[in-house]
Amino acid sequence: MPTHLCLYNSLSRRVEPLVATDPRRVTFYSCGPTVYDDAHIGNFRSFLAADVLRRWLESPWCTLAGEVPQPVGREVLHVMNITDVGHMTDDEGADGAGEDKMAAAGRRIAEAKKAGTLPSGVDIDATDPYAVAEFYTARFVDDACMLGFKVALDERQSPGFMPRATQYVPAMVLVIERLVQSGHAYFVGREGARVVYFRVKSFPAYGRLSGNVLDRLREGQGGRISANNQAGKEHPADFLLWKEDPRHIMKWNSPWGEGYPGWHIECTAMAAWRVWLREASLWKAPAGADWSAAWQPLLDRQQEGGAALIDLHSGGEDNAFPHHECEIAQSCCAFNTRPEQGTFASCWFHVRHLFVEGAKMSKRTGNFFTARDLFARGVEPGALRLELIRAHYRVNANFTLQGLDDCARMVERWRRVLEAKGVMGTPGRAQAAEVLRMEFTDAMNDDLNVARAIGAINTWLAGVAEPTTDDQRVLKVIDGVLGVLSVPRLVGASTELAVYAPGTKPNPEVEAKLQARKTARAAKDFAASDKLRDELGALGYVIKDVASGRVEVSRKG
């Protein structure tokens, strides 16, 4: 059992102790969502895995290798980008052709507007890509906060933790300039259609993360390297840093003309910028600054040898190649004195994709869920969060509606411990709490074994007859990590007679039957009472008598 946190590092393909540059202040960058649609539960599983890692690092129970245990948690600078620059929809021209996804999203919104299906109170200019991006970004932050995603909560309190790519284009331009100056990038094409490429041959370590070898990429079955986007490239794997395109709906100035950045450069620029700002004890960029003047000194810095710039970098498994591979290449070449020895981040954390009801999630097969769909159906955020984090992050977890129910019950049971009065502790309970602390810690240190940690909680819970203050204390620390009890709860409507579960609305027919049932029960006419319950069942309602003397009404199944 490790006494300190060990994580699987995609770069070394091994579980190894996490080593941070400064163990008391860990830097963590997560690849965030694209905002031309609502995030689905698969997206959230990946973000939430990163969130659990961040919360564990902040926990007072977490110790890093070589560190003396401390009574307070460490500080984690966790930043997650919002990709609000549209990518292209056309796969053929992966380097920049086809319709911009943000433009496509705008079209969808315009259609929804016409059809009258847009949520009430929403009025956005669907032709403005920034407005479309803001619309989906706001919805993402809402959903993420419901799920207790700390970066989103940080962002809400003090904007800056979820940087928008569109606001960092000048930084990207500066990074690209560095790469061009140092010979790691080159530009081709006539004025009006210039393209800047990263020179993959200038970074011998390219392929280290994904295992893809340059020569093999040449003949990739996936068709990544197709003849029609090779124009001007020195090597087929060279990737786009900047594309001049004055007609594009989102465009910025650059030394290579008006256009837009490539898809990998945003993370490099934002991660670097955030880390350096933090070192300068600033959370936000100086306002109204001349970008170049503000950024240049930081961007001119070089990391000694191959020293990592950030401690942790996370993303979905599909991000490993090409995105993270390219990020490593361009970042190390821009910021390391010995680029080929660099890794950009010390530990690369990749989360496997989620399955739904045993199959790949897809809109076509009808097993596609967004978080907000589920909330609208009355699913408790805490239950959804638990269902998404309970399986190990490196297996394809299977999301099921049954599993969601299981989790809702578990959350309820845990919650009762915290909501109880909390009697005075006993030596026995204090010891049980200590056992739980150790088991939970061991499980989390072992590559974030949340499933085992949950098992330990439930075993402990079986011994909790009447919760003591010790029990409550230990569960609170645990929930600081799992975050399922501290999340908002949906509130249902209630009437004199009934408490309606979230997702269920009061209606006169139900109320009438409940009233009749109440009367029947008062008269001890149980046959009539049971008949009314059956009738409600036929209408699709499940009822339960609850402590308040009222009846809890929920939808069946």
Place this chain on the structure above:
RNA sequence: GGCCGCGUGCCAGAGUGGUCUAAUGGGGCGGAUUGCAAAUCCGCUAUUCGGCGGUUCGAAUCCGCCCGCGGCCUCCA
């Protein structure tokens, strides 16, 4: 074609050489409680870990082959 991963009971999901005749939650079954339900509590519920071989005193755990599933190599969490 290249690189990588997975396959445990009805479901979800731990366990990676002996204490595993396999944690934990759900489900099912039986009991307590309840007018009946619900909730809660107690008990039972895989001699077995995709298949076949091998290594070993000993394997779900290591090795080989086979079968099945999946990811990346193209935008994707």
